[in-house]
Amino acid sequence: MTVTDAPSANPTRRSRTIARVAAVQALFQCEQSGDTAETVISQFIRHRRISSTASFDDGHIPDADLKLFQEIVLGVTRRQDDIDAKLSDVLPEQWPLPRLDPVLRALLRAAVFEIGTDTPDRIIINEYLDVAHGFFSGDEPKMVNGILDTLSRRANDGNV
Template sequence: MKQENNRPKPSARRKARQLALQALYQWQMNQASLMSIELQFKADNDMSKVDEGYFHLILHGVPRQLSHLDEAMSPVLDRSLEQLDPVELTALRIGCYELINHKDVPYRVVINEAIELVKRFGAQDSHRYINGILDKLAPRLRAEEVRSYRKR
């Protein structure tokens, strides 16, 4: 779904992130192939209002960069990755992936979208944890953007 300027609508990206979170959670839990999960999600969901390209990028990009993402996050975590709730971990990985790979998405949007994901799919107060971790991670991954935003 595209806007007139050929950029995806924010709602289409949000839906892509929601489906990617669910698909990555499924991948994490049962280790099915990403291609079969992607096909299943496309068959089982109305994709007309989803940025399918972004869904694909996240779904395949996070596992491809898993060790890099986990290394980037580890210094700002207060516990081991294994101790994180699987939904929180998946949302953090998506947020970290976007911070590293999608500079076209402002870091504040990345953080907000991750918060919205865990508000919808995570434990009651997990959004506070996600906010804190990504807020610490953003200056490490997007120092210049964060500095210029905070100068305002």
């Protein structure tokens, strides 16, 4: 089954949040393994059982909006150079992109990909802040908030 074959006709807020968490994990896996986005998406569907019948037990990801998951993973990998340039432009000098934790890097890339889409930026920022709090207990969520807020303001001012 491919992502586009899977049902997601009326995704809920929860299903979109789960898709974003899964996308961050998939982007991390792409970077660490060197596998293509298509390969990782396929692996997630087969092995992580991204479907409405799965449960969080044993690492499965239930109820994810599969279309959004695929859009984020494929979109980030296709536009990664542009996304990385935007991130590098706003990151503190002492924290260049390669120095960031790879999960944080994946999270920021996914969020930057979604900023400026049909979903309001404030929702995107809040969603990825929640995701950041799920992965990090330190100052990383504050950093995510600052970076995404800056990029959102720039996008809305036409400076991105």
